[in-house]
Amino acid sequence: MKNKITDLFGIKYPIIQGGMIWCSGWKLAAAVSEAGGLGLIGAGAMRPDELRENIIRCRAETDKPFGVNIPLLYPDIDELLKIIVLEGVKIVFTSAGNPKQYTSYLQRFGIKVAHVVPSTRFAKKCIEAGVDAIVAEGFEAGGHNGTEETTTLALIPAVRELTDMPLIAAGGIGSGRAMAAMIALGADGVQVGSRFVASDESSAHDNFKRMILNTWDGGTRLVLKKLVPVRLIKNEFYKQVRALEEEGASAEELAELLGHGRAKRGMAEGDILNGELEIGQIASTIHEILPAATIIDNFIKEYREARKDIMLSEW
Amino acid sequence: MKNKITDLFGIKYPIIQGGMIWCSGWKLAAAVSEAGGLGLIGAGAMRPDELRENIIRCRAETDKPFGVNIPLLYPDIDELLKIIVLEGVKIVFTSAGNPKQYTSYLQRFGIKVAHVVPSTRFAKKCIEAGVDAIVAEGFEAGGHNGTEETTTLALIPAVRELTDMPLIAAGGIGSGRAMAAMIALGADGVQVGSRFVASDESSAHDNFKRMILNTWDGGTRLVLKKLVPVRLIKNEFYKQVRALEEEGASAEELAELLGHGRAKRGMAEGDILNGELEIGQIASTIHEILPAATIIDNFIKEYREARKDIMLSEW
Numbered sequence: 001m002k003n004k005i006t007d008l009f010g011i012k013y014p015i016i017q018g019g020m021i022w023c024s025g026w027k028l029a030a031a032v033s034e035a036g037g038l039g040l041i042g043a044g045a046m047r048p049d050e051l052r053e054n055i056i057r058c059r060a061e062t063d064k065p066f067g068v069n070i071p072l073l074y075p076d077i078d079e080l081l082k083i084i085v086l087e088g089v090k091i092v093f094t095s096a097g098n099p100k101q102y103t104s105y106l107q108r109f110g111i112k113v114a115h116v117v118p119s120t121r122f123a124k125k126c127i128e129a130g131v132d133a134i135v136a137e138g139f140e141a142g143g144h145n146g147t148e149e150t151t152t153l154a155l156i157p158a159v160r161e162l163t164d165m166p167l168i169a170a171g172g173i174g175s176g177r178a179m180a181a182m183i184a185l186g187a188d189g190v191q192v193g194s195r196f197v198a199s200d201e202s203s204a205h206d207n208f209k210r211m212i213l214n215t216w217d218g219g220t221r222l223v224l225k226k227l228v229p230v231r232l233i234k235n236e237f238y239k240q241v242r243a244l245e246e247e248g249a250s251a252e253e254l255a256e257l258l259g260h261g262r263a264k265r266g267m268a269e270g271d272i273l274n275g276e277l278e279i280g281q282i283a284s285t286i287h288e289i290l291p292a293a294t295i296i297d298n299f300i301k302e303y304r305e306a307r308k309d310i311m312l313s314e315w
Numbered sequence: 316m317k318n319k320i321t322d323l324f325g326i327k328y329p330i331i332q333g334g335m336i337w338c339s340g341w342k343l344a345a346a347v348s349e350a351g352g353l354g355l356i357g358a359g360a361m362r363p364d365e366l367r368e369n370i371i372r373c374r375a376e377t378d379k380p381f382g383v384n385i386p387l388l389y390p391d392i393d394e395l396l397k398i399i400v401l402e403g404v405k406i407v408f409t410s411a412g413n414p415k416q417y418t419s420y421l422q423r424f425g426i427k428v429a430h431v432v433p434s435t436r437f438a439k440k441c442i443e444a445g446v447d448a449i450v451a452e453g454f455e456a457g458g459h460n461g462t463e464e465t466t467t468l469a470l471i472p473a474v475r476e477l478t479d480m481p482l483i484a485a486g487g488i489g490s491g492r493a494m495a496a497m498i499a500l501g502a503d504g505v506q507v508g509s510r511f512v513a514s515d516e517s518s519a520h521d522n523f524k525r526m527i528l529n530t531w532d533g534g535t536r537l538v539l540k541k542l543v544p545v546r547l548i549k550n551e552f553y554k555q556v557r558a559l560e561e562e563g564a565s566a567e568e569l570a571e572l573l574g575h576g577r578a579k580r581g582m583a584e585g586d587i588l589n590g591e592l593e594i595g596q597i598a599s600t601i602h603e604i605l606p607a608a609t610i611i612d613n614f615i616k617e618y619r620e621a622r623k624d625i626m627l628s629e630w
Binding site: 012119120121138140147149154155161173174175180181183185217218221222281300306307309311315 | 436453463464465469470473486488489492493495496497498499500531532533536537561563564595596599615618621622625626630
């Protein structure tokens with residue numbers, strides 16, 4: 001069986017490591033690609049020269065395909081896209097913004113483009129824009145999220161009804177059993193974020209990685225919905241946000257509390273009390289910081305266990 | 316392969332029809348059980364004499380196992396449980412409240428008890444109470460929901476880590492592909508709500524059933540979180556609730572807007588503008604009102620398609 005996602009990207013397993021701000025530099029991307037998945041450099045918050053260095057170092061570490069994830073609403077977007085093209089990157093995952101804006105520009109340079117969406121409404125825009133793959137990400141995912149709160153389990157079948165094109169499920173996928181679940185549901189591959197944040201090669205601060213190991217199933221929440229919804233670990237900063245929100249605070253009041261650099265402070269600098277710690281609900285099942293290659297190996301083992309369970313079912 | 320859920324309840328397929336207020340009387344429960352699933356009479360909002368009548372009529376329609384779902388916080392709870400015991404019901408699904416309260420009482424009469432939980436915290440209480448099965452229900456489910464907003468995809472692996480006991484996944488399951496996904500994830504069976512609301516035998520008002528067919532993937536939302544969180548279709552009543560909530564309304568103000576009988580008004584009487592319409596996110600993939608037996612048949616067909624996809628995967 002040829003898989004739409006392994007074929008599209010030229011990879012061994014349909015496992016994509018999500019491009020995550022402050023957590024996924026060249027080191028993680030290269031390790032994932034070397035192990036047979038698709039590593040993505042998360043360009044969010046990278047200056048143009050940093051992105052160039054990450055691409056060069058990633059290529060020095062692996063001759064396997066890797067890509068860059070880039071949020072389309074960034075101020076430096078034109079400069080960042082120019083670097084991606086000039087450095088010969090062949091795979092780009094875009095998120096936020098409108099996929100119509102840059103898809104055909106990138107494709108003209110032979111770049112495969114995937115776009116991340118939280119709803120069928122945005123999936124339709126992807127189809128119109130002619131992207132090569134859709135990433136449908138559910139409410140349980142860490143970090144920024146859609147306003148409609150549709151979960152991965154509800155979103156994948158809804159997007160699959162729209163189109164037969166390559167479809168990657170994201171949000172809530174922390175094991176090979178969840179990967180099998182997504183294949184069963186009609187997806188062609190999975191994008192995995194949180195599980196790779198807690199890897200040896202992730203650039204997340206060690207304090208943040210350790211926090212993930214202590215997160216329980218009610219330990220995150222989607223907040224800041226009047227700004228851009230974001231899923232955070234329930235730390236001191238989160239508690240302040242919630243208190244304001246319970247009182248019906250305005251977007252302006254919330255923006256003032258948020259200030260600047262909260263995500264860097266939490267995830268890169270390790271201020272686990274007052275920084276933003278973006279992680280998905282599936283963090284509650286992550287108990288060990290592991291090498292990226294071990295995470296991929298475990299996924300395949302778990303996938304095969306799940307396959308066996310399903311094959312043995314009688315009905 | 317013996318399945319923990321089919322063995323426990325003596326049924327053909329591990330598909331449980333959720334017991335749903337105003338929607339699941341004897342007619343639906345009997346049809347589901349006749350077709351090889353487990354039908355549940357939803358005792359929520361039934362007076363004791365109504366529950367007795369539903370049990371008697373259900374047994375007249377089918378000699379296959381069926382059960383009753385009962386929220387433990389009901390005022391008439393003792394009277395309702397007495398009827399269940401006296402009428403010889405052999406399967407009870409409880410929800411809300413503490414499973415310790417009634418589990419061993421019911422088990423003494425040879426009744427199998429399953430309890431519905433939204434988190435590992437409550438799953439632990441189930442294990443302590445010695446229930447026969449756990450139903451773990453995610454954020455995407457319709458109607459009343461937990462406060463922690465954990466989705467089915469994140470919840471099932473977390474509960475599975477706690478225990479090997481029979482585990483039923485609920486929330487977001489509208490097809491046999493989702494059933495295969497839940498088996499892959501480690502569940503032993505599924506509880507299906509929304510899909511059965513839009514069935515011929517459901518006692519939901521036709522107006523409500525037709526509303527379900529027109530619901531899109533952003534068409535429901537979890538609201539009234541300061542009272543008891545409930546997922547509703549976005550109608551006029553919902554808009555009033557949201558407007559109040561955005562302003563930071565108190566529990567008292569929300570209770571006043573809600574008033575009494577909103578759920579009956581919407582789901583049983585068909586006031587689609589100003590009633591409460593409780594449905595899950597997966598409603599967006601429901602396009603036809605079908606006989607319950609056809610829904611079960613489709614689940615098995617779709618399950619087998621998913622199994623084929625997984626069996627053909629190369630990795």
